[in-house]
Amino acid sequence: MKQTMKLARGIVVAVLLSVLAACATKQERAERLAQTRMGIMEALAKRQLRIEVRSMNTMRYGSRIVTSDFFLELRGDTLRSYLPYLGVAHQAPMASPSEGLNFETVMKSYHQSNPKPDFARLEIEAKTKEDFFVYHIEVYYTGKAFISVQSQHRDPISFDGEVIEKER
Numbered sequence: 001m002k003q004t005m006k007l008a009r010g011i012v013v014a015v016l017l018s019v020l021a022a023c024a025t026k027q028e029r030a031e032r033l034a035q036t037r038m039g040i041m042e043a044l045a046k047r048q049l050r051i052e053v054r055s056m057n058t059m060r061y062g063s064r065i066v067t068s069d070f071f072l073e074l075r076g077d078t079l080r081s082y083l084p085y086l087g088v089a090h091q092a093p094m095a096s097p098s099e100g101l102n103f104e105t106v107m108k109s110y111h112q113s114n115p116k117p118d119f120a121r122l123e124i125e126a127k128t129k130e131d132f133f134v135y136h137i138e139v140y141y142t143g144k145a146f147i148s149v150q151s152q153h154r155d156p157i158s159f160d161g162e163v164i165e166k167e168r
Contacts, residue, residue: 026144037141039165040135044139046119049074051137051145053161058086060155072135072147073162079135080104081146087155101149101157118142125143139163 008011043049057063066084073080083101108125114137115121122137147159 024164027162033142036143036165040120040143042164044122045164047074047076047110049139050137050164051161052164053083053159055149055160056084056086058155059156059157060088060112061086064094066159070159071164072137072159074124077106077110078104079107079124081126081133081135083149083157085154085157087157088092100157123131139160 001068029114040049052068052072053066053072054068055063055065064086068072070113071080072083080100081103085100103126105126105128108127109123111123119138119140122135124135124137126133127134131154132152134150136150138146143163145161145163147161148156149158150156
């Protein structure tokens with residue numbers, strides 16, 4: 001009987017420790033999410049944002065996973081686009097069409113709105129020597145991002161990615 005009581009106490013202690021550990025990790029997750037949210041809000045306010053692309057969604061060829069080399073970056077009034085492209089170019093670009101959406105240019109326009117409390121929506125217009133682009137970007141405060149690119153001379157394409165916080 002004493003052994004049964006000790007075993008029961010041991011089980012109760014184990015259950016209580018498990019519950020306490022679960023509460024601590026839930027609190028830690030909430031704190032990490034709050035830090036991520038603040039970091040993204042600060043990056044948006046400074047226009048210092050980097051999104052690493054994980055997949056692309058094409059109009060004609062479906063979804064594709066991409067390598068970790070591709071990104072979209074805001075630096076003040078400059079847009080750096082290093083994104084893959086798979087689709088039809090309706091007008092032949094001067095450079096090779098296999099180069100993707102790779103350029104760095106000053107933004108023609110930048111508009112930010114917050115239609116819901118959990119994400120920000122950006123609309124950026126950019127012009128290069130070869131084309132005119134409109135980037136629609138949804139940045140979720142969890143760190144996820146969705147990019148949709150429309151062009152005058154190419155099929156539309158979209159990307160899924162993650163906001164990368166820069167070292168401070």
